[in-house]
Structures are given as C-alpha cells and as structure tokens.
Amino acid sequence: MTNISVLDPGASPLNYYGYELRRLREAAGLSLRQFGEVLSYTGSLVGQIETAKKVPTAEFSERVDAALGTDGLFSRLLTLVMRSQLPAWFQQVAELEARAIEIRSFQTHMVLGLLQTPTYAREVLGAIDRTDLDGRTAARLARQRVLEKDEPPIFWAVLSECALRLDIGGRETMRGQLAHLLTFEENPRINIQVLPYEAGPHAGLTGSFDLYSFTSDPTIIYTESYGSGYPTVNPAAVKDCSLRYDHLRAAALSIRDSAALIRHVMEDRYGKQVA
Numbered sequence: 001m002t003n004i005s006v007l008d009p010g011a012s013p014l015n016y017y018g019y020e021l022r023r024l025r026e027a028a029g030l031s032l033r034q035f036g037e038v039l040s041y042t043g044s045l046v047g048q049i050e051t052a053k054k055v056p057t058a059e060f061s062e063r064v065d066a067a068l069g070t071d072g073l074f075s076r077l078l079t080l081v082m083r084s085q086l087p088a089w090f091q092q093v094a095e096l097e098a099r100a101i102e103i104r105s106f107q108t109h110m111v112l113g114l115l116q117t118p119t120y121a122r123e124v125l126g127a128i129d130r131t132d133l134d135g136r137t138a139a140r141l142a143r144q145r146v147l148e149k150d151e152p153p154i155f156w157a158v159l160s161e162c163a164l165r166l167d168i169g170g171r172e173t174m175r176g177q178l179a180h181l182l183t184f185e186e187n188p189r190i191n192i193q194v195l196p197y198e199a200g201p202h203a204g205l206t207g208s209f210d211l212y213s214f215t216s217d218p219t220i221i222y223t224e225s226y227g228s229g230y231p232t233v234n235p236a237a238v239k240d241c242s243l244r245y246d247h248l249r250a251a252a253l254s255i256r257d258s259a260a261l262i263r264h265v266m267e268d269r270y271g272k273q274v275a
Helices: 012-027 030-039 043-050 058-068 073-084 086-099 118-125 133-148 161-165 171-182 235-251 257-272
Strands: 102-107 152-159 192-197 207-213 220-225 228-232
Touching: 012 043, 012 058, 012 118, 030 043, 030 058, 043 118, 058 073, 073 133, 073 235, 073 257, 086 207, 086 220, 086 228, 102 235, 118 171, 152 161, 152 235, 161 192, 161 257, 192 228, 192 235, 192 257, 207 235, 220 235
Parallel strands: 102 152, 152 192
Antiparallel strands: 102 207, 207 220, 220 228
C-alpha cells in the first residue's frame, strides 16, 4: 500500500498530481473530509487520488481548480496523467495526435479511438483484458480532447462499412456509437467517410493506418500490430500511404452519403425492437 508520506512526485504524472493535491489541500487547512465536502466527493476518493491509487477525472480536476484557485493547474496536469496511463508503446500516438495539424485515418473493422463513445471504448478495451478497465477507458477518452482545442487538427476518417456492422457491445452500444458519429456531420474539421462493401478490392486491404501531418516536421505514418506500434517518416513509405489514402477517400462514399449509410445501419440493424 502506497504511503502518502513518501509519495515521490517525480515517479509519474499521477504521483505528481497526488502530491500537489495533498500539498495544496493541507496548505488550505482542509482535512480530507472537509475538502471532499467542498468538491462534492467523498474524503476517501480524495485520499485515493492523493496516494496515486485512483486516476482523477476531468470533472474532479475542474472542481479542485475552482476550490483551490489554482488557475487550471490540475486540469492541465490531467492531460499528462491520462497520457501516462496509456501503454508505453501507445503513448507516442497520443503525442502525435496532440501535435498534428492534420490527421488522416483508415480503419478496417472498428471505429477509431478518437471517435469512440465511452461504452464502445470500454467494450473494445475489455474484449480480452478487463483489468483496470475504468482507468484504461478514461485514458482513451482523454485523447479526444485534441478535437476540442481552440485550433483542433483537421481530421479525416475513412471507415470500412464493417466498422458500422461489427456488433461491439450490443444494440444500445452500437446505436449510441453510430449516433455519435452523426454528431460530426456538420463539422468541417471532422470528416467521416464510409468505404462501402460495394467498393470491392481497395487500397486499404493490407490493414489500418494513420497519417499525421505537422506544421514543420515531416509527415508520420503509424501502423500497429498486437502490443506494438510502428511510426515511420520514410519518404517512400509516406508517399505510398498518402497515395493509398487518396484512393481510399475517392472510393469511399461522400461525407453526406456516408452519414446517410450510418443513419440507415443505425436504424435498420440497431434500431429499437418492437415487443
């Protein structure tokens, strides 16, 4: 069991968050119970976060900032905390997403993480391993904050029709996920196209991939296999994948027609059943 008196703030972002939370709470002369009452949380929960036993949420961090007058400190720290909760091999992806000015993604069989709902993400992450599922789900969802920045990246997502029809989590989860995709229909910075089954053989048959473009750095291609990721800036590979992506976008339905197909699948396959 972690002893708060020896919590090392340099051990991890989560430790640093807990260390600063305890330091500033005590400086304000508040016990765990008193501070919990101020935040509308239990003192036990505050204590678990202070000892790095529980990952804080965005709402918790916002309430702490308001209560202690820390000018957004804990909300800013949360980004680092959440990134540190990702698998080590995947943390580089969160960094690429945070720095990119344009993201292009092709997915063969499921909705990508930046567009997942909480229940869908939980089902994906818990398909085999359900340990610390709450924390891993929160870490995945935290990545979506890059789409809420003052200047978010331009985002293109081409999804295989399979991603709409592969039942992950059941009727309600899938209906909610497809409805979520439709909320971006009028957003010019988040563009979703569906590659229909009728497209036949296409440029993405070799698998999913992402392209990250930056203000001054070279474009990076990212692919992954089980338990590992492979970023590369090799010019020939970037040129090849960029061409593949152009062909995928050309073969996919238009943004408007893609939304129509998403809506059709949502109602036809996952609509509420009449008793």
